[in-house]
Amino acid sequence: MKVPTNKVKDIISYYKDQLLPLYGEEQSRQMLGMLIENFFGFDRIYLVLNPEERLSESEMLTIHFAVKELLKHRPIQYVIGKALFCGHWFEVNQNVLIPRPETEEMVEMAIAMLKNDEQVSVLDIGTGSGCIAISIELQHPKVQVDAIDVSKEALEVAELNAKRLNSAVQLIQMDIKSNDFSCINKQYDLIISNPPYVSKSEMQLMRSNVLDWEPSLALFVPDDDPLLFYRYITDFAHSHLKSGGILLFEINEKFGQEVLELLEAKKFSEAVLLYDYHGKYRFVKGLM
Missing domain, CATH: 1.10.8 (Helicase, Ruva Protein; domain 3)
Incomplete structure (x- = not known):
């Protein structure tokens, strides 16, 4: 030095x-x-x-x-081991995505959609660090939140965050692409997800601090099937959402219309594309 x-x-x-x-x-x-x-x-x-x-x-x-x-090019959040999300510091490492401001917007939307004076249940699919599930659980007075992820390592990070933030979120290891949903035998008022949605062809447009460090499992989908996870989650939601329950996705703006049409084809009512603060289509909502 x-x-x-x-x-x-x-x-x-x-x-x-x-x-x-x-x-x-x-x-x-x-x-x-x-x-x-x-x-x-x-x-x-x-x-x-x-x-x-x-x-x-x-x-x-x-x-x-x-x-x-x-x-x-290692992201600063991985260097210090934490990221700020919805007013709380969440531990992060290379097994989980770094939370983005756009995802904070989705949490705000979810809180606004849930009734504060009633007991409600929420499922977060692909929870990663647990930032979505834990933030909802901390902000809603009468919510019970479950969160699933296929990655054991990601769930270990989520468990650390839940303990540190005194959250009662229930963490479950499950692959949404499997047909085995035996570990979840209930229905929810809201299912929320920020699934992998970056197509492989978009890799060349990404910065090295994302491409070289963040988990590809949580980022990428095949070019020939960009709606892969939306399709699996939508099918799952059919049997795990209450009547009138809400399905809320974060999306790749390139495929917003396709995700909307998928929900409509699956008979979700009031399906709508929603803007983020930058005026880009970033979310899709539908009712069961």
């Missing part, structure tokens, strides 16, 4: 110059601020008030190796 001093401001300046070619000025500063705050508890206001704050040699090494990971 060739950092001029062990002052935090000098460390940030030194490593910012290394990150600049990949991330630009603003993002480099933001990521270094996240590293400093998450590893050592020094937020931006503290550093302004304490400009002479210093790190120990071992702390400097922690930053050094974290920056090396960022230079490999």
Whole structure:
């Protein structure tokens, strides 16, 4: 390391110059601020008030190796081991997707669709880190949430998050593409899912921080069957949604119309495409 001093401001300046070619000025500063705050508890206001704050040699090494990971395009959320979602920090690693702001919007929609004064049940399919299921359970006063995933490793992450956030979400290992639903013998008021929806041909358009690090199992579908998971989930929902129950999907905007037509063909009523905050079709809703 060739950092001029062990002052935090000098460390940030030194490593910012290394990150600049990949991330630009603003993002480099933001990521270094996240590293400093998450590893050592020094937020931006503290550093302004304490400009002479210093790190120990071992702390400097922690930053050094974290920056090396960022230079490999490893997402900052994997470097610090957590991601902010719906106001809570969720543990993440390479077995689960990093939660996106668009998915926060879907959680907000789900909460708005559920009646606050009634006991309701929700199933999250493909839960990953558990961020959708746990966020709904924490925000709704009378909800019982189940969450399924095919990945044992993803469910282990979800279990850590549920315990840390004092959530009562029930986690179940199940492959939605199988015909064995024996572990679920109930019906739900809402089934919600952010399934894999990126077609293989779109891989060339993706950044390396996603393509090289996030789990392909949770991202990709075949080019010749982009609605693969929507079809399985829709069929499952027919027997596991209550009458009047809601099916809510996050979608690839390229296939919004196709997902809508799938729900209509499966006799879901009031099927509709919904916009995200950027004005793109991002969600589909239907009623059983």
